[in-house]
Amino acid sequence: MIKMQELREHYRFTDDDAELLKSLQPLAIENQEKFSLAFYDYLYGLPETAAILNHSNRERLREMHGTWFISLFSGIYDNHYLNHLIRIGHAHVKVGLDVHFVNAAMNQIRHFLLNLIDGNYSDREHRRLLREAVEKILDMNLDVMSTSYREEELKKVFLSRKLDSFLIKATERFTHGLNLVLVLALAVVSIAIVAMFGWDMAHVFRGDVEKGVFTALGSLLILWMMIELLDNEIKNLKGGRFSILVFIGVVIVAIIREILISTLRHDDLKKQAFLAATLLILGIVYYLVSLVQRDQPKI
Numbered sequence: 589m590i591k592m593q594e595l596r597e598h599y600r601f602t603d604d605d606a607e608l609l610k611s612l613q614p615l616a617i618e619n620q621e622k623f624s625l626a627f628y629d630y631l632y633g634l635p636e637t638a639a640i641l642n643h644s645n646r647e648r649l650r651e652m653h654g655t656w657f658i659s660l661f662s663g664i665y666d667n668h669y670l671n672h673l674i675r676i677g678h679a680h681v682k683v684g685l686d687v688h689f690v691n692a693a694m695n696q697i698r699h700f701l702l703n704l705i706d707g708n709y710s711d712r713e714h715r716r717l718l719r720e721a722v723e724k725i726l727d728m729n730l731d732v733m734s735t736s737y738r739e740e741e742l743k744k745v746f747l748s749r750k751l752d753s754f755l756i757k758a759t760e761r762f763t764h765g766l767n768l769v770l771v772l773a774l775a776v777v778s779i780a781i782v783a784m785f786g787w788d789m790a791h792v793f794r795g796d797v798e799k800g801v802f803t804a805l806g807s808l809l810i811l812w813m814m815i816e817l818l819d820n821e822i823k824n825l826k827g828g829r830f831s832i833l834v835f836i837g838v839v840i841v842a843i844i845r846e847i848l849i850s851t852l853r854h855d856d857l858k859k860q861a862f863l864a865a866t867l868l869i870l871g872i873v874y875y876l877v878s879l880v881q882r883d884q885p886k887i
């Protein structure tokens with residue numbers, strides 16, 4: 589941040605300017621009330637600034653703006669004064685005021701003060717010097733206020749950007765972790781299906797060839813779909829797109845296996861009809877999803 593000495597140098601603000609401003613203090617105190625009236629008349633005339641004022645403590649605000657007005661003519665413009673200006677910028681960001689209105693309000697204050705000088709000083713040269721000193725201090729005020737304003741706003745964006753990327757990264761890691769758990773679960777289920785296949789084959793060796801062959805076929809079908817599902821999930825982990833079709837396929841295959849077993853068990857017609865209807869619905873869903881996926885670009 590700039591130092592007060594640098595600021596004074598950049599604006600060619602001299603000790604004479606400080607003295608000239610100090611000489612204006614009695615006139616400023618005399619007109620403080622008039623300043624307040626004109627300032628708030630202007631601010632209440634704009635819907636954006638009026639909305640902010642309506643949410644603030646009017647008396648406190650009047651006192652703060654009034655004190656600032658008088659401090660323009662204190663004659664002391666050191667680092668303490670600079671810190672005060674920095675704080676003002678921050679205060680306005682906090683109330684959500686667009687810096688545009690600070691600039692516009694400063695323009696009104698400038699007119700007020702220049703008119704005040706014009707109306708009270710007859711000597712042309714002295715008037716010019718006073719006007720120049722006032723212009724300088726107002727521009728220095730605006731400079732520091734808008735710089736601290738910009739810094740405060742940048743800080744807000746930076747903070748939220750940091751927070752955003754942290755949240756996104758954390759969520760990505762969490763989803764990746766969940767996908768890993770899913771792959772592991774699928775692997776465990778696949779091992780269980782292999783065991784199921786072994787159990788089905790045991791029927792063959794026990795002499796129940798028909799049941800053994802059909803249920804083993806069903807288990808193999810499910811295993812085949814599980815392999816597809818695992819493959820699909822691994823592709824998903826590597827950044828590919830997940831295919832919901834494979835999931836529906838697994839369910840279809842499981843229903844087919846159930847129908848095979850149900851037929852062999854000579855279950856009642858109602859149960860078999862229910863399984864057939866479920867299979868038909870899943871078939872339709874599979875077809876519709878495959879239609880949608882066909883129209884999507886491949887990644």
Ligand code: HEM
Nearest residue numbers: 637640641644652653656675676679683685689690693694
């Ligand atoms: C050149 C223009 C302006 C100057 C020099 C100025 C000056 C100040 C000062 C000195 C403070 C006290 C800051 C502190 O010490 O914490 C303040 C606060 C405030 N100003 Fe201004 N102001 C200006 C424009 C405006 C405008 C256009 C609005 C619009 C509504 C406004 C609304 C406020 C509010 C609501 C606060 C209170 C903030 C808080 O509660 O902390 N000001 N202003």
